[in-house]
Amino acid sequence: MFFLYNGAARRSCRAAAKKRGIAAACILIGLIGLLGPSFTAHATLEELQTEAELRKSLPVQTNDIEDWPNGPAIGAESAILMDADTGVILYAKNIHEKCYPASTTKLLTCLIAMERGNLDDTVTFSHDAVFSVPAGGSNMGMDEGEALTLEQCLYGILVGSANEVANAVGEYVSGSIEDFVALMNERAAELGCTDSHFTNTNGLPDDDHYTTTYDLALISSAFFQNEMLCKIGNTARYHFEPTATQPDDFYIKNKHLLITGEIPYEGILGGKTGYTDLARQTLVTCAERNGMKLVCVVFKEESPAQFTDTVELFDYGFHNFQVVNIAENEDRYQIEASGFLQTGSDIFGSSKPILSIDTDSYVIIPNTLSFDELESDIDYSVSDENHVAQINYSYHGTYLGSAYLNVAADTEPAYEFDTAAETTDVSVERTETETSPATTIFVNVKKVLIGILLFAGAVIALFIVRALIVNRTNMRRRRNRIRRKQRRRERLRSELDDFDF
Secondary structure (H helix, E strand, O other), X not given: OHHHOOHHHHHHHHHHHHHHOHHHHHHHHHHHXXXXXXXXXXXXXXXXHHHHHHHOOOOOHHHHOOOOOOOOOOOOOEEXXXXXXXXXXXXXXXXXXXXXXHHHHHHHHHHHHHHHOOOOOEEEOOHHHHHOOOOOOOOOOXXXXXXXXXXXXXXXHHOOOOHHHHHHHHHHHHOOHHXXXXXXXXXXXXXXXXXXXXXXXXXXXXXXXXXXXXXXXHHHHHHOOOHHHHHHHOOOEEEEOOOOOOOOOEEEEOOOHHHHOOOOOOOEXXXXXXXXXXXXXXXXXXXXXXXXXXXXXXXXXXXOHHHHHHHHHHHHHHHHEEEEEHHHHOOXXXXXXXXXXXXXXXXXXXXXXXXXXOOOOEEEEEOOOOHHHOEEEEEOOOOOOOEEEEEEEEEOOEEEEEEEEEEOOOOOOOOOEOOOOOOOOXXXXXXXXXXXXXXOEOEOHHHHHHHHHHHHXXXXXXXXXXXXXXXXXXXXXXXXXHHHHHHHHHHHHHHHHOOOO
């Protein structure tokens, strides 16, 4: 294949000599000499460029959103720009169209290997792993019986795009390539992919091997959450030194121009190239700026436009969108804790409201919009016991982010009571009435005791006041009786004084 010319071709020649004999190597050298970089006819290149120009007129779905920043017209058949942390889509062009992903498939292969393997483990190359891929395809020239660590294999896949190494990793994880492919489809479904099907570990052409830019963006978002995968996937050049299980000393170079720096761009976290005659150029890249970690996926483009398209899309995203913290801006929802519904470090400790908006959650919105313009709704069907509900934010039906309403869980409550009625006085109030979900009530015993003491004090005070009032009334009556007796005695004395005895 013409894209193995120069350094990669020499490595392939060595591999061919080991696998097929000196005659095969000589044939390969002769073909490269005859075909060289002019393998593709000039007329064919013109036709491909014409098709790319026509693809620029294909509709960009996000441009139809009212007040949404107008995205660039690019020559890719399908493209997406997604925030890796929230899943917010900033740019969408035919993102659900099924396409051939080529070697960008290997992102899923490496994600599963990292999740299920150990970097220090030894991966041995079987006959099937080596000889089931075309000798002229992208490879490192590994031979049957040779071995690398899993970490070296990941460098071989992500930097050198080696097809036989992807096969060997699949066998290491699942025992066979077939079982690993089944695991690939299972993991893709877990990540939310609905329009993908994989038949191999490396993306070699197959009518039943396809995905979409949206599905691959979901896979890539999971990939770029792993720091080690980012480190390996952002390596421009890697050196393989001879070992007891691998006798050669050689370098592999990444073909991703934003990773090598041939096209400089600030904030690149890694990526993966891909190419087949059917898929054309495919590219996945991740970059981080201004608090946003954006994943860009480009399918069916002509070189080098897959890189310039990606730069255009990153510029579009970083210049036209902003991160807004939800907890700092949300004032339409009030978190009320009625009565004793509070929580604290212990029953007599400092208390605080039982529910709060997740302080780390944010929305991605166009610079021209404000948080108050967003639409929101509450979803109570969350399954995590620490989350009471989820607030989802959108603009004209376009998802922009979400935040959880969390049960305070920084300390373990000393006492916990389950309500038989499975209801709570905790309410999340908005302008319209909302129904509170069933949950556990944590009772602050300190406030309960204070309430009891206050009630008892009020009762005692009432009795004292009543006793004082009764005593005062009785004393007034007694004084009145004494006065009446004294007046009667005085009248008797006066009457007796009128008689002379």
